[in-house]
Amino acid sequence: MSTPETRPQHSQATHTGRSNIPSVSSNAEGEDIPEFEPFGLHPRGRPNLRDFLDVWDMNMLKTRDEINKKEHRTHLYNNDNLIVRRGQQFQIKITFNREYNPAKDKFWVEFLIGRYPQGNKGTYVAVSPNQDQTDGQWGARVLGSEGSIVTLGITPAPDCIVGKFRLYVAVMTPYGIRRTRRDPQTDTYILFNPWAPDDSVYMGKDGEIEEYVLNEAGIIYFGEASEVESRPWNFGQFEYGVLDACLFIMDKAQMPLTGRGNPVKVSRVASAMVNAKDDDGVIVGNWSGDYLYGVAPTAWTGSVEILLNYASGGMPVCYGQCWVFAAVFNTFLRCLGIPARVVTNFFSAHDNDGNLKTDAIVDEDGKLDRNLTKDSVWNYHCWNECWMTRSDLPEGFGGWQAVDATPQETSDGMYRCGPASVHAIKQGRVYLPFDTPFVFAEVNSDVVYWKRKKDGTQEVVKVDPHHMGKMILTKEVGRDESKDVTDLYKFPEGSEEERLATEAAVAYGLKKAEIEAPVTEVDIAVNVQDVQLGSDFILALEFKNKTPHPRTMVIHVSGNIVYYTGVTHAEFKSLTKQVTVKPGETKTVDVEVKSQEYLSHLVEQAMLNFFITGRVNETNQILTAQRVLTLQVPKLTVKVSGIPRVNEQMFVTVEFTNPVKFNLDNVNMRMEGAGLLRTKVKNYSIIPPNSSLTWTESFVPSRPGRSKIIVSLDCNTLRQVYGQAELSIDP
C-alpha cells in the first residue's frame, strides 16, 4: 500500500527467489500475446494461412443506443468503450474473411487483464462459441450468422474479476494460433451486476437498484437528531474519467487482481484507500478549520472533481471530513456496480476503539474537562452501506454491510473499517469480520458523565444509555426524503431483544460500563425553536421537580461553539442563575442569546452546544443536560432557463444575499451537474452585509434524463450554504 516515490528503496526488493512472477496488482497491461503462435512442427515452407478464418472486423455494439449498454444499464457512463456487467450476456459482431463454418473452423475470444494473464487466476479467459454458460463459468454462443458476419453472445462468469479487459479473437490453424491485433477500441470494462441472480451483489428489488447503483444525485443528512439538515451531493459515478479513476484507486492500493471480483475485498480495500492515512489514498482528512492549502470540506459539491484530481497525479486531495469520505466512497461503489448508500448516524461514538462506554469528565463546577475527556461523541457521523451476500460468513448475515472510510483511532492502528454485516451489528454478533465491534459501539455506547473530585478520584454523575445512535438516516429510494434505518442496526430501546444483543456483544469481548447512575431529583429539558444564523433566540430551560419537596438550584449555563466532532472551539456564553421549583412542579426559565454573542466565534458548521449544570442546594446533587443546536443557514436560489434538450444551450443562475451583519470574505462558490456541467468555481473577495450576488453560467446537457445542478457557497465564517435545481432533459 505504498508508492515507489515515497518508500525507501530497500522495501522494493525484487521478487527473484520469492516467486516465479511478481504480484499482479494493476489493470495495466504487460507484453502482448503474439499475433501468431506457431506450433513446433509444421509443413515445410511459409505457412499458407489463406484457407483459414481471418478476422476483418470486431464490432463491440458499444454506443449508447445499441443493445449492450442498454441491456446492461451502462448507457449513462460517459465512456467510449464497451461497459458490461458480469453474469449477463452481451453481443459482439465479428466480420470474418468468409462465412464461418462451425464444423470446420475453430475460433475463440480471449479476455486478458493485467500482466502475466493466467487462466487459473481469472486474468486470462478464453471462450469458444457454443460453450454455453454452465455452473457460473464464462460462456459464448453464436446468436446468428449473416454472410461473413457472426453475432456472438458472450456471458462473463458472475464472479469474474471486475476491471478493464483486453480482447482478442484467436483462430486455430494447423500451423499455429492466429490472433487479432491489439486494439484499445475493443477494451471492455466488466462490472458488478446487482441485476444478476448469481452475482454476490444481486439485489432483487428493481427500484432499489435504480437508486443505489444508477442515481447520481445524493442527499446527505447532518446536523442533530431533533433538527436534521440535508445537503445535495453529486456522486457523478457516470461522468467522464470516473470509472477509470475507481480502477486507479485499486491499482494504487496494489490490490491483486485475483481479489477484484469479490465485493467484500473490494469494499474493504477501498475503505482504506478513500482516506489518505497510511496509504496515500484519495482524501486528506482535516477538521482544524484551516483549509488554506486545499478546498474546505464543506465547499465540495460532488465526488467527480476529487476523483479526477486524484487519478491525474496519484496525490491525495485536500480536504475531507466524514461526509466527503462517505460520498466519494459511495461514488466508487456505485460506479463499479455495488449497490451503496450514505447513512448518517446522529450522535456517534468515535475514536473509542469499540468500547461500549464513552466517558465525559466534568469538573466540580460541571464544566467539561477537555484535557481529561478523551472520548469523542460526534454530533453526527456518515458512513456507507453496501449490499452483498457474505459467503465468507455463516448464513444470515448478507444484505447491507457497513463500511467506513473516515479514519478513526483504532487500537490496531489501521485506517479501514468494514464490511461489517448490519444484521450482525443488530444481533451483537461482534466476532464476525470485519470491524463489527467498532460499528456496534458507534451506535450503542453508553455515555457516562464523571465528576472529577479534589483528590483526583472520579464519581459517576449520570449514565445515558440512549444518547448514541439516536437515529440513523439515509435518502429514500426515488425521493429526496429521509428514510429512518435505525431499526436495521438496533432493536427498540428497552426491548428484550436489545438486552440480548448487548449481552452477546459483551460476551464477545466488548466492554460495557457496570455502573449504577444515581436517580436525579430534578429533570432538565432544553427547548429551542429553529434558529437562523445571525438571529437572536431564546433557550427555554424546563425544570421538573420529581420530589415531594421544594428544590432550589444554582444553575450554570455554558454556551459553546463546537465542531461537528463534538470538540469545543470556544465558550461564548456563561451564565449563573438560581431557580426554585415547587414539589412535583415544572418551571421554565428563558435564557436569551444575542447574535453578537456567538457570531464572531463561529467555526465550521455553525453548531452551538449548550451545557447546563446545576447543584441542588438541599442535597448537593449534580444535574446535567446538554443540547446541540445547528444554526440554519440561508439556501442558495438556483434557477435554470433554456430548452431542456440534449445539446441545446441552457443557463443556470444562482442568487445569494448575505444574511449576517458583517462582510463575508474570500467566498468560494462551486457548481456542478451530472451530465450537465463540470465543476465551475467562482471566488468573491468580499460580500458586504445585505448585499446580493448573481452568478450565471451556460451549459449544454450531454445526455437525456433527470439530473440536478448543485451549488455550494463557502467561506471561513459561513459554511454549508447549498442550493440545487432539478431538471429533466429531453433526448
Added chain:
Amino acid sequence: MSTPETRPQHSQATHTGRSNIPSVSSNAEGEDIPEFEPFGLHPRGRPNLRDFLDVWDMNMLKTRDEINKKEHRTHLYNNDNLIVRRGQQFQIKITFNREYNPAKDKFWVEFLIGRYPQGNKGTYVAVSPNQDQTDGQWGARVLGSEGSIVTLGITPAPDCIVGKFRLYVAVMTPYGIRRTRRDPQTDTYILFNPWAPDDSVYMGKDGEIEEYVLNEAGIIYFGEASEVESRPWNFGQFEYGVLDACLFIMDKAQMPLTGRGNPVKVSRVASAMVNAKDDDGVIVGNWSGDYLYGVAPTAWTGSVEILLNYASGGMPVCYGQCWVFAAVFNTFLRCLGIPARVVTNFFSAHDNDGNLKTDAIVDEDGKLDRNLTKDSVWNYHCWNECWMTRSDLPEGFGGWQAVDATPQETSDGMYRCGPASVHAIKQGRVYLPFDTPFVFAEVNSDVVYWKRKKDGTQEVVKVDPHHMGKMILTKEVGRDESKDVTDLYKFPEGSEEERLATEAAVAYGLKKAEIEAPVTEVDIAVNVQDVQLGSDFILALEFKNKTPHPRTMVIHVSGNIVYYTGVTHAEFKSLTKQVTVKPGETKTVDVEVKSQEYLSHLVEQAMLNFFITGRVNETNQILTAQRVLTLQVPKLTVKVSGIPRVNEQMFVTVEFTNPVKFNLDNVNMRMEGAGLLRTKVKNYSIIPPNSSLTWTESFVPSRPGRSKIIVSLDCNTLRQVYGQAELSIDP
C-alpha cells in the same frame, strides 16, 4: 503506521477540531503532573506542610536477588528497573518522614504511562493501601510497617496495559496533593503474566511456560519433510535493551496505549510491524540471493542484533526470510510475556490468497512453466504460535493462535496475519478473525498439476491433496528435539473429521478444486540417501506398474537448483531414458548425480528439486513425480573452556574445514550467546578447499544458568552452516 520522516506533510494534520487530545500511542511521557496540586481555597498564608506525611525514599526492591524479580520470574532481564507481571503482587518500601498512621494519613501510589494519562483509559492508575484487589482491579495493601518504613504490596489488574509506567507517591493534605518528584529509577515495566489465572495469556502448565516464555535458546526446523534440518537461534529476549526495543516497536506502529493490554491486538500489530512492508517495520524481506547491502538472512545467529539495530534508529534492518521474521517475532512475544513458539510447516502454500488449490502448470514435455505458474509452494515456511484466551470469539477457540510476520501476497494488500485460532483452523471455522482462511489454506491446499495444451487450454494431470502441510514441527518443551504438532492443525488424512472440516471451510467461502484426477497406471517413487554438499550421489527412481500389461515409458529427469520458496534458479541436469516395466512389477532406475554438475549453480540453501515426468507409450498417459533434496552442510565445531562461573573469563573456539572443492570467498561468521557474549562478527576473504580456520573469543558470563553459544558461517556459495555449544554457568 508511518513516521513523520517518510510521509507527506499533509497527512500529519493537526488533531484540532477532531478530538480534544491527540491519539496516545507511545510510552513517551508528557508534561509531568505537578509536585504540588493546591486546592482552590485554603487558610491564608503559606501552607504549613510539615505536619503531613512526606516521602523520603522509595525502594523498588528491584535487584535480581530481591523478592520482586524472583517471584515475577523477571530476574533474567538485563535491566536495572523493576519489571513485574500483571495480576500478581509486588512489593515496594516507602520511607516517610515519620511513622505512617492509617487512621489519619492518606496517601496513594500513582502509575502513569504516555501523554495525557487518564483513569478511564488505564493510562493513569491511583492505588490506595488497603484497597484490596477485587474483580480484576488494581489493589494495594500495607504488608508491614517498621518505624517510618512501610512495605506496600501492589497488584496490577490482570488486564492492565503492558509497558513502562512512571511512579509517584501522592499524599493528601488540607492544602492540596503533595507528590514525589519524577524519578526514572522508579519507572516500572509491567508485562503479561502467563502464571496469573486471570491474565488472558494464562497457561497453567509450568514446564511449558518455562519453555515458551523463559527459554532464550531456540531451535528452528527447515529443509524438507522427509529430511528435516535444524538450526539454533538465540531469541535473547532478556538481553540488555531488548525489552525497550519491543516497546519501541509498538510506539513505531503508533499503537494506541489503550490496546496494549490485549494480547490479540498486540500480536496482530506486531505481525505487521516485524516486517518492513508498508510500515517501516523491523526487517526487510529479501529472497533474491543478493544481500550486498545487508546481512544475509542465513547469517544471523539471533534476534538481539536485529532488534537493537532497529531500536537505535528506527530504520528497517536488512535482510530476513521467513525464519528470521518468525524468530524476531518470537523474541518480541516472549519478551512481553506472551507464551510463543516458532513452528515450521513443511510444504506450505504461499501467496495464494487463501485458496484451497495451488496450481502448477507444466508444458507438453512435463516441464514446469515458470511464466504460468503463479502459485508458490514453499518447501517450508515458519510462523509463530502464541497462547491466549480469545474472549473476542465464541467459546472454544482459545489456546494456540497462529501469527505470521512474513509478508505474503493477500488480496486485500495488508502485510499482517493472525492471530488465527489453531483450533478454528482444524475445525474449518474460517470466518473467525483474523486471517484464518489464509492459514487454513497454507496447510490444506490441494496441488493441481495442469498440462498446457497447444491451443492454450489446460488439462489436469494430477491432484495431490496431501502435499501441503505434510508436517508441522516445533521445538519440544525442555529438550532440543522436534515435536510434531500437525494434529493441532489437521485431522488425520482421509478421516471423516477431515472431510467435515474442509466442507466447513468451503461453506465459508474458501474455493476448492472440484477436479477428478486420472488414475495413474505407473507410480513413480524417488529415493535418495542423505547427501553431503560436495559429494556425488544416486537418485533411485522406482517405477511400479499397476496394470496387467507391460508399460514402456520415456522418462525425463530434470534436476533444478531451487530457493526454499520453491522458485527455480537453474536447471543443472536434464536426462531422458526409456524404461519398460512388466505387468504388476516394480523396477528401479538409478540416476547418478556428480557434484560438479550442481556445485557451480548453488544458491542460498543448497536445495535441489528433481522433477520426473514420463509419458506411457501405450496410452500416452503423463506421469509426474518430484523430490526436494536438501544437501547436508558441515557443522561448525564449537568448544568452550575456562571455569563456568559468573564474572570469570572463559574462551570459545570455533573450527571449520572447507569441504567443497573450490574457494569460499567473503566468508562472514557470527557468534553470540545469551548472558554470555554479544554478537561478534568475523570476516574471512577466502577459505581455500580443505583448509581450516580456528576462531577464538574470550567472554565473561554475566548471569548464572544454562545457556548456549551459537555460531554461523555464511557466504554466497555456502549457507546454513551452524554450530553451538551448551554450557551451564555457576553463580
